[in-house]
Structure formats: structure tokens, C-alpha cells
Amino acid sequence: MKIGKQTWRYQNKLYLTSTGTAAGPLEAKGPLGSSFDKTYDDLHCGEDNWELAERTIMREAISFCLQKANKQESDIDVFLAGDLLNQTVTSNFIAKENQIPFLGMFGACSTSMETLAVGAELVDSGFANYALCAVSSHNATAERQFRYPTEYGGPKPKTATYTVTGAGAALVSKDPSPVMVKEATIGKVVDWGIGDANDMGSAMAPAAADTIAAHFQETGRTPTDYDMIVTGDLSSVGSPIVKQLLWEKGFNIDNVHHDCGLMIYSPDQPVFAGGSGCACSAAVTFGYIASQLASGVINRVLVAATGALLNPTIIQQKETIPCVAHAVVLESAGGQ
């Protein structure tokens, strides 16, 4: 059911039936290292090249997700996936392998919540009984795609973010589990004139503020109704900005705001302003946050995954970065 202009409230009781996460070596050493189902101690993940490694990570996250729900690939009705590579090839290859009807999605780093929102909507409307959502990112494939060769010695500024190596998968269905999917707020593309690809936190913060503010206005809730309001990858630069932007709009999220890009690494790890990438919000949400909700430590979380919709060509042509944020509300089922 549509509430307001941007928010969907699911009519049925929808659950995150199971989740699966996989992460690379640096993420494994971070504070959430133990929350991932699978970690790799090498960026190559036993493969010949980075692209194959990213596919292995996504495949592994999905296999953990299905295994936990005791489902086969043939039981799944729709597979929604995305990643950061050109034409989302990682997802395409995984979809080729698993032979589940496939909707490829791209929302840059917001893809995690984009796939979850749409997957939940398909289950809610009855077009699917089981929707599998997955995203992945890999530090080295993203470096090659968006920046310089991995071993190039050009220094990066302090505002740059470090792409998370990892993947997150979630199975949405009406089968009860401890975590419920309640609502989603679909973001508008916002571009406030930041053109520096090494400062995506500043670029994405207005998009996150726009979506979160719309969510509060349309649901009539306030920040105190949430135990956590999580942004995807605003990093240490964008996080204070989004708090300030929302404070000016009358929403004080200071006490409940967290950023996945800051949660996944400890401050002493060499990641500049923090983590980014599709897997950043997915691995944190489907790992740590889902387990916190399942155990009832927290009851209601708003996850606003942020995406910088850029490619290297438009940056070289001196365009500014269009950004989007999609938010999903997850609740603890509270022993139901």
C-alpha cells in the first residue's frame, strides 16, 4: 500500500526468512568480522582474477542464505541482484548459474535496499513466494572500474572511501522468521553539485537526508521511533552532514544514527573516510543488524542505503554526481 508519495507499506507479514553474508580479509579483521557467515583471508578468494573472486563471494553469500532457509535454487521464484561492475556482470553470471528468473538492478551502493524493497513488494503482491535479493562489491574490481589500477601509487585524499569486499543475500517470503520487512521508502535522485568522485559522502548525504525526511513525513514517525537509523556508506564525511541536514529539517537523529561504512571497519584500519560499495550496507544489514533484530536487542531499524550513480566518463566530463538513497524498515518479530 502506498503511503504518501514515496513510501510502501507491505500488507502481508513479510519476513527476512534467511540471510547470507561473505566478506574479504580487511572486513573480517573489522569490528563486525565475526558476524559474517564466510570470510576470506585473501582478496583473490582462490580465483584467477578479481572479477571471478567477486562472483565467488556473491555465490557463497547466496549459498549460505539458501542453506539456512533449507531451500533449493529451484524453490525461489525471483532473483533480484546487482553489483558495481559494468552491466552488473557479477549478478548476470550468478543468475546464469542459478537459473532463477532474474531481475538485474543497479542503484550503485543503494542496490542492497533497492533489491530488498522490490523483492518484498513482489512477495507482498503475490507475484512471488520466495524472492532472493543479493548484491556484491569487491575492492579491486571497483578500483579498476572507477579509479586506477590496484597497485598504482597515486595518493588518495582523506575524503575518499574504500570499497568493501563482500556480498550480502536475503531471502524474503511469508515464512515466519525473527526479522520482518515492514516498509520501504523509494528515493528520488538528488544532485547538489558535488563532482568529486573521491568525496562521495558529501555527494550522497543530501540524497540520504531527502529519503529519510520523506520517510518520517509520510509515516508520521519521528527518529525516536527507531532504535537505529542506518545509512549505507556516507563515511565520516557524509555522516555529520546528513545529521545536520535532517536536524535543520526538524529531525534529530544524532542518538540513533549509524553508518555501515563506519561500522564495518575500525578507525585504525587504512580505509580513509570509511567503507563504501553495495556490500557495505548489505553485509552489515544482513549480518550484524539482522542478528540484533533477531535477538530482540533492537526492535525497529531504518536502513537507508545510499548510492552515487556515477561512472568515470561523466566525472571526466566534469559533471556532478547524481545520488539516490532507498530506505527499508526492518522490525524484530518479537517472538511471533
Next chain:
Amino acid sequence: MSQLNNQKDYKKNAKSYQPKPNYVINCIKAFFVGGAICLIGQCLQVFFIHFFDFTEKTAGNPTTATLILIAALLTGFGIYDKIGQFAGAGSLVPVTGFANSITSAALEHKSEGIVLGIATNLFKLAGAVIVFGVVSAAILGVIRLFLNNLLG
């Protein structure tokens, strides 16, 4: 109304949230690391003059070649990019930085094959240096020729 919620001035107002590069520290780091690379080069040159049959003029070539080899190896071992992050221009400007840009591109594109991967992308980063080097050398050469002829 409010300060930051202003699309027009956002780029300017957001600056106060962005950490500034410390130019003084960066210059000092670049000076010492760049200087250290040159010192190594100088030692190599003296070594080649003393132990091999090179003069001060001809020792430049083996010195440069050795530095390039060292930089290429450090790139392959995943060390040069860490030096680069620390030293900035200090390790980017010397010939070792040029070697790093070529080696890193070769490593990166190895998976796409030798011709379309390595050969095509080898000068992806270094190409600009070569283009501007060759073009400016040609222009200066012409200017020098004219000046020589004019001044007789």
C-alpha cells in the same frame, strides 16, 4: 532558512565537513621520500662509475634502469602503492613513479590477455606523460633551432 539545506550553496557550505589535506606535511613527506629515491639513484650512479666501465655521462642509463626495475618489483609485491599513499608526489614524480604507473596497469589488465589487456592498457596512465613530454620537447626543439639560427 537554514544553512546547509541549500542546494545552491551546498558545495561551498559542505567544505567545512571535509577534512583538509595538510599541504605542509605532505610537502615535507614528498621532499624526504623523493630525496631518498634520488639519493639511492646517486649511490647507484657512483657504484656504476666505480665498479663498471661507465663515465659520469653514461652512468645515467643503468642507474635509471635499476631504479625502474626496483620500482616494478615493489609494485608487484604490493608495496609501492603504500609508499605512494604516504609520500604523494615524492614517489609519483621520480622515474620510479612512471615505472609504477606502467607496471600497475600491466598487472591490472593481465586478465584481459597480452595484446588487448596488457599492451593496450600499458600506457593508460603514463601515456599523458609521454604525449606531453614528446610534444613539449618538439616545440622547444623548434624554438631552440630558430634562436640558434637567429643569433648565428
